[in-house]
Amino acid sequence: MLDVITLPAFNDNYIWLLKSRGDKRCWVVDPGEAEPVQHYLKTHELTLEGILLTHHHADHIGGVAALMKAGVTVVGSVQDVYRLPPLNLQVTQGDRFQLLGHTVQVLEVPGHTLGHIAYFIEDQHPPLLFCGDTLFAGGCGRLFEGTPEQMHASLQALARLPDTTRVYPAHEYTLSNLKFALQVEPDNLQLQQRMTECQQLRDKGQPTLPSTLADEKATNPFLRISQPTVVRCLARRFPDQPATAPAEGFALLRGWKDKA
Numbered sequence: 001m002l003d004v005i006t007l008p009a010f011n012d013n014y015i016w017l018l019k020s021r022g023d024k025r026c027w028v029v030d031p032g033e034a035e036p037v038q039h040y041l042k043t044h045e046l047t048l049e050g051i052l053l054t055h056h057h058a059d060h061i062g063g064v065a066a067l068m069k070a071g072v073t074v075v076g077s078v079q080d081v082y083r084l085p086p087l088n089l090q091v092t093q094g095d096r097f098q099l100l101g102h103t104v105q106v107l108e109v110p111g112h113t114l115g116h117i118a119y120f121i122e123d124q125h126p127p128l129l130f131c132g133d134t135l136f137a138g139g140c141g142r143l144f145e146g147t148p149e150q151m152h153a154s155l156q157a158l159a160r161l162p163d164t165t166r167v168y169p170a171h172e173y174t175l176s177n178l179k180f181a182l183q184v185e186p187d188n189l190q191l192q193q194r195m196t197e198c199q200q201l202r203d204k205g206q207p208t209l210p211s212t213l214a215d216e217k218a219t220n221p222f223l224r225i226s227q228p229t230v231v232r233c234l235a236r237r238f239p240d241q242p243a244t245a246p247a248e249g250f251a252l253l254r255g256w257k258d259k260a
Contacts, residue, residue, distance in 0.1 A: 002102060002124050004168065006207050007036040012172040013059055014209065016130060020100045025049040027099055029119070029130045030170050034063035048072055050099065054132025055116040056083035060170060077108070080115030091117065109134040109158065111151025112141035118158065126164040129213070134158070136169045137211045138194075139177030140222040142258065148251035152225070155250075159223050163214035174198050174208035177220075180260050184221040184253070185229050191219040225249045 005017040009032050017040060019026040027050040031037050041048055048069075053061055053076035064074060064085040075097070078090040089097060093108040099121070107118045112133045121128040133141035134151075135158050143151055178195045185191055194215065198208040217223050224230050225246045234243055234252050243249035 002100065002121070002128065004128065004166075004210070005040065006209070007040055008172075008207075009033050009036050009063075010059060014168075014170055014172065014207065015063075016168050018100065019046065023100065025100060027052060028067075029168070030054055030060040030132060031063035031067055032059040032061065034066035037063060037067055050075065052099075052104075052119050052130060053077075053084055053087075054118060054130065054134075054170070055113045056080050057113070057133070060132065061085055077115040077117045079108075080113070083115070093117075107157065109154035111143055111146035111154045114145045114150075116146075116154075120161065120165075122162075126166050126212075127162055128168065129158065129161060129165050130168045131158065132170050135167060135216065135220075135223075136171060136177055137167070137174040137198075137208055137216070138181050138220050139173060139257065140220075140254070143254060148254060149247045151254070152247040152250040155222055159213065159217060161213055163212065163217065165213040166210040167213055167216060168210045172207060172209070174211075175202060180257055181219060181221050183260075184233050185224070185227075188219065188229070190215075194219050221253060222250065225253065 001021055003019050007015040007017055009015050013032050015031050016029040017026055024046050026046045028037050029052045050073040073088045075089045076084040076087045078092050081090055091106040095106040096103050102121050103123055105120045107120055109116050109118050116134055118131040134154055181191055201208050221230055234249050238252050
């Protein structure tokens with residue numbers, strides 16, 4: 001059984017620390033800075049065994065150099081090998097490897113960056129998804145390198161994972177994302193309830209993450225492009241830009257969010 005520990009970093013980043021109960025080994029996901037990880041390791045007398053990297057942006061890899069030592073495995077995309085810290089394990093779509101006795105599956109999810117990957121642990125109950133900046137609670141990442149078609153396809157691939165999957169994005173963007181989602185679907189009762197619950201968590205200084213894939217499919221407009229309510233909203237807002245395909249609707253929605 002894996003425990004996932006939340007390590008806040010910078011203003012709104014999360015570094016995820018994975019450990020097995022009763023085991024002093026651990027892994028971390030996207031350590032943008034080293035200090036939160038080093039503090040937790042020292043306080044809990046843990047040994048860092050490995051690092052998972054989703055993409056090359058500095059706020060996800062900045063702490064790797066300080067955390068590197070003998071025996072630490074760094075995993076990242078073979079496509080980004082020249083933009084990431086030195087990798088012990090270069091991975092691509094469909095690859096599998098072992099982490100603390102569990103099997104991790106690699107998913108290529110280009111869009112935010114071209115080499116972006118996610119890590120899916122299906123043999124955990126519920127399954128775990130570490131998706132970096134591809135899928136956020138209530139939203140998705142900006143398209144810095146990829147196309148709308150790529151990002152839409154990546155999100156649809158994630159949406160096909162089990163509904164019970166726990167979703168671990170790398171940022172606390174939930175409230176701003178849900179505020180935008182309510183502009184798209186103001187009558188979505190589940191979305192209204194989620195906004196209330198997440199606001200209460202933030203008022204207490206607590207993270208809104210992880211979410212579940214079921215919650216995202218019910219409230220995240222970027223996973224609901226083909227829903228009639230979203231289609232009608234985009235048709236009203238962009239009457240001169242009819243979206244004849246879901247990826248075109250995604251492009252309109254992402255462009256709207258970028259300017260919101």
